[in-house]
Amino acid sequence: MIPGTRSRAIVILGAGIATLLSGCSGSQSALNPAGSAADLIARLWWPTLVVASLVTMLVLALLLVAIFRAHKKGAALPLSARQSRNLVIACGIILPLAATIPFALSSFSIGREIDAPLPDGALTVEVVGKLWWWEVHYLDETGGRIATTANEIHIPVNEPVRFLLKSDNVIHSFWVPNLQGKTDMMPGRTNVTSVTANQPGIYRGQCAEYCGTQHALMAFLLVAEEPEAFEAWLEGQRQPAMEPATAQEMLGREVFLNEDCADCHAIRGTSAEGQDGPDLTHIASRRTLAAATTPNRIGHLGGWITDPQHIKPGNQMPSTELSPANLQALLSYLGSLE
Structure with a gap:
């Protein structure tokens, strides 16, 4: 092996493993459970991974042995019919059943526990x-x-x-x-x-x-x-939407009600009763816009109103053309709806 090649290979392998493991945690990972059902699923998944990995390595090892033996001079003769039958029964029936039946029973038990009836008043x-x-x-x-x-x-x-x-x-x-x-x-x-x-x-x-x-x-x-x-x-x-507290917020509400916004969105406490888009009664209390696509900040909200197709191509919200003054008023009003 060329000097240094082994070290580079180890570094690359380590980086790959670290990258894979980095996906096992975070705010969207089944392997980082924070709920009772996810914990049960993770406790089944880890043993399954271990057993599946061992089986895979065993199969690959046997495959390599078979390949090397086939090319070796004076290799042993093929197995007899009886030996072949016993090998198939042991490795093709008994061992798979021994490995899968415990996991099947565990999976059934976990499924029943996850689907257990909830208490009254939940x-x-x-x-x-x-x-x-x-x-x-x-x-x-x-x-x-x-x-x-x-x-x-x-x-x-x-x-x-x-x-x-x-x-x-x-x-x-x-x-x-x-x-x-x-x-x-x-x-x-x-x-x-x-x-x-x-x-x-x-x-x-x-x-x-x-x-x-x-x-x-x-x-x-x-x-x-x-x-x-x-x-x-x-x-x-x-609660219904808060009443505008400033003249700009009042103008923003008028813009919302008189433009196309009210055709698709509802704001409880106003005449806006659209059903095609999200209810915006308390939009300012939400952390994100467009189904967790962008943060709910005034700049992102303005961009979403004026050019939603740039942010989320193909979505069903049309662009809204407003004068700068009306856009700022609308943003002020929506920003007050906590």
């Missing part, structure tokens, strides 16, 4: 998959909607939450890797899953079923917080 959240964003409704015990938001879900920590998952267009899939496995959202039916966050944090969720042009940018944030903070947030989301 918080219920309805999520509807749109193109390409998420409509979120908080329901009372009778199924009535008490608050509506979009692309950002808040739940209390250490409390199981029931999710009713729907779609009014194509198949989507609801997935918060750190907290729960995937659940499909099918047009015409309601699928049910539950999420329990064991520690406070902000976790990124993602549509896990290809659904069209902007599937990759159909994400959301799930905020797990202490019950007191959650109740305060939910109480705020119940």
